[in-house]
Amino acid sequence: MDRRGSSGDTTVHDAIDDYLRYKINADGSVTTMRSPLESFADHCKDDRGVECVGELTDQDIRAYSEHLYDRVKIDEDLAASTAGSYFAYVRAFLSWCVREQHLEQNPANTNTAMDPLPEDDGKRKTQYWSDEDRTQLVNYATKRVDMALEGTIRTDPKAALRDRAIVVMLDGTGARGAELFADPKDEKRNGLRWSDIDFxxxxxxxYGKSREYEEAPFPASVHSVLERWYDYLEPPTDEWPVFPTGHYGSKEDVLTDALGAKRVNEALESRDDAGKTAVLDRLHREHEVPPPSISKEGVRRLLKRLTDEANIDPDGDYDYLTLHGARRALGRDLYAEGLSEKAQEALRHNSIETTHEAYSDISMKDVSDTIDDVRG
Known part of the structure; x- marks a missing residue:
């Protein structure tokens, strides 16, 4: 891809180091800004193939805005106000790059770059799966499997087993949605594979937030459910997604790319009484062409449906049990038991300070209870 405005070989990472070293004087500001700016540099390099500052365009910054939007609206691991702050850090950094003649103009100062940013309504939306809600959801997902196998509901048993595995995996591992499910905007996030699981x-x-592979916990409660799902699914290769999509068009597209449109169409035309989806599933298996993984957005829609069907009315700012609410709940339960370091390890936070900050409300409640005990 041809790009405009190169003024040298200064990388985004190197420019950020210079910016924080020479321009930002307050230690607190450096600490606050470094992580978001380095994440921006990683996004440019890994997602856009842009390593040097002079190559950046407003389309690259727009892609970063879309990334922030997804973190707020789909992953639900970022507040809209925080997304706005991160973008402001990037825009200020790029203004400095213009002054340092790394760029001719600031690509963040365009409507194109800023349009995807989520609106900030002044409220930080958070949710933790409560013990009652998580138990009700897991129990319902299990009951749904039984009813599907018995034929008392119009749900495919394979889909019901997969959906229960999704719920239990979210509940028990603390993994992020982006680490388990596909992100159509990020080719490196194509969903968890069976080769990624060590029973x-x-x-x-x-594939963690750090954009490096990380080890996440796999407790016994998840192990047994996933093992049953594996036995039912019988994936023909270890590269099969753990949570295959049920989306017809996505499966057909992958097969067309692998086998050619003519071959796929011939199989569909000669299917006799078999359904079209069954024909695609057979082609995937016969030719060992893994289907796509379910996407983060697909799981978000699934959780909305399961929350409604299970008659769950969650506390907090969302009317359904969110992907990130499960992760927060696991960390909360460990942290509340005084296991802050275990919470850090389970959630794979870079520092214990991040964990303390995430659960500051619990920490302050503990202080309040201690005051009551001492003064009582």
């Missing part, structure tokens, strides 16, 4: 060591390998 013996009770560990899963995920």
């Amino acid at each position: 013996e060591e009770r560990m899963i390998e995920v």
Whole structure:
């Protein structure tokens, strides 16, 4: 791809280092800004193929805005106000790059770049799966499997088993949605594969927020459910997604790319009484062409449906049990038991300070209870 405005070989990462070293004087500001700016640099390099500052365009910054939007609206692991702050850090950094002649103009100062940013209504939306709600959801997902196998509901047993595995995996591992499910905007996030799961060591390998592979916990409660799902699914290769999509068009597209449109169409035309989806599933298996993984957005819609069907009315700012609410709940339960370091390890936070900040409300409640005990 041809790009405009190159003024040298200064990388985004190197420019950020210079910016924080020479321009930002307050230590607190450096600490606050470094992580978001380095994440921006990683996004440019890994998602856009842009390593040097002079190559950046407003389309690259727009892609970053879309990334922030997804984190707020789909992953639900970022507040809209925080997304706005992160974008402001990037825009200020790029203004400095213009002054340093790394760029001719600031690509963040355009409507194109800023349009995807989520609106900030002044409220930070958070949710934790409560013990009652998570138990009700897991129980309903299990009951749904039984009813599907019995034929008392119009749900495919394979879909019901997959959906229960999704719920239990979210509930028990603390993994992010982006680490388990596909992100159509990020080719490196194509969903968890069976090769990423180690049943013996009770560990899963995920492509983490750091954009490096990380080890995540795989407790016994998840192990047994996933093992049953594996036995039912019988994936023909270890590269099969753990949570295949049920989306017809996505499966057909992958097969067309692998086998050619003519071959796929011929199989569909000669299917006799078999359904079209069954024909696609057979082609995937016969030719060992893995179907796509379910997407983060697909799981978000699933959780909305399951929350409604299970008659769950969650506390907090959302009317359904969110993907990130499960992760927060696991960390909360560990942190509340005084296991802050275990919470950090389970959630794979870079520092214990991040964990303390995430659960500051619990920490302050503990202080308040201690005051009551001492003064009581």
